[in-house]
Amino acid sequence: MALMNGREAHMSRIAAFLAMLGLATTAQAAELKDICGDCRFEKFSTCNEFLEGINFDKQGHGWAVGLMTGAIVEVTPDGKCSVRAKTGGKPNGARFHADGRLFVTDQQRGVLTYDPRTNAIAVFADKIDGKPMINANDLVFDDKGGLYVTVPGTSSYLDRTGQFVYFAPGSTTAQVLVDKLPYPNGVALAPGGQFVNIGLYGDKTIINIPAVTNPSKARGAYAAVRTEGGIGPDGMTMDSDGRLYWANFFSGAVGVADTRGFVIGYMKLPDEAGRFTTNLAFHGGYIYVTEAQRGEIWRVRVTTKGQALYYQP
DSSP: OHHHHHHHHHHHHHHHHHHHTTOOSSOSOSSTHHHHTTOOOEEEEEOOSOEEEEEEOTTSOEEEEETTTTEEEEEOTTOOEEEEEEOSSOEEEEEEOTTSOEEEEETTTEEEEEETTTTEEEEEEOEETTEEOOSOOEEEEOTTSOEEEEEOTTOOSSOOOEEEEEEOTTOOOOEEEEEEESOEEEEEEOTTSSEEEEEETTTTEEEEEEOTTOOOOSOOOEEEEEOOSSSEEEEEEEBTTSOEEEEEETTTEEEEEOTTSOEEEEEEOOTTSOSOEEEEEEETTEEEEEETTTTEEEEEEOSSOBOOOTTOO
């Protein structure tokens, strides 16, 4: 018994050390069928926009943005789309704050706020180190209300000048966390909020870095997942079991990786759907996916839940 207790204590210390590094000791669901059965998508809505930034408010309404028209789009639970406002730029991502405002990344205007109650749009931040914020792409809040934003600028696989920035709670000043990135795109916080996943669209890679609030200096950034097909990882999210999901742009698919960084597989939209899969969100037992080529939202029923977001109780 003493030997068993000693072994359990040893394994517990190993698990704690791996957790500190942002790693996991076990993989969740080795096959797609464990997550989505036959993974058959159904069309939920047609909005006729280059759709990005899907997420849901506390009332269960979907919200997305139209990159080409500047539209902020509300989608009712029965799939009807309506343009609620225009940003005057090119909105690329959207996330709800706990106070009910929708924060929007806009390629031309920086980070904006939109209040669905009043339709008011305001500039939250449009500069980094005194220079214009170019091509703000995606965003996510931590559990304190701090905001992470990907800013690819004009970067690419060859031009590695993209940035990843953070706004501390209550601050509108960008803190540059990482630069020299090949088109940073989607972003998702790991469970516990101590690590951040960043999709490098220009390199078919998802990297993992310590979060601003992580007190440990045990490790730096590493390549967590290598993607395949399409062009690269776009919008991202995670489920409550720690698996990572990304919209794989130009492949018409959603990639899934387990807690050990192995790619489980790709949930593929049907042949009649477009290939511009841009973003995704969990809601009500489904994963919803924006497809920008035809301006549609598709969904697939899943057995898991999305990771709780900042605005959710």
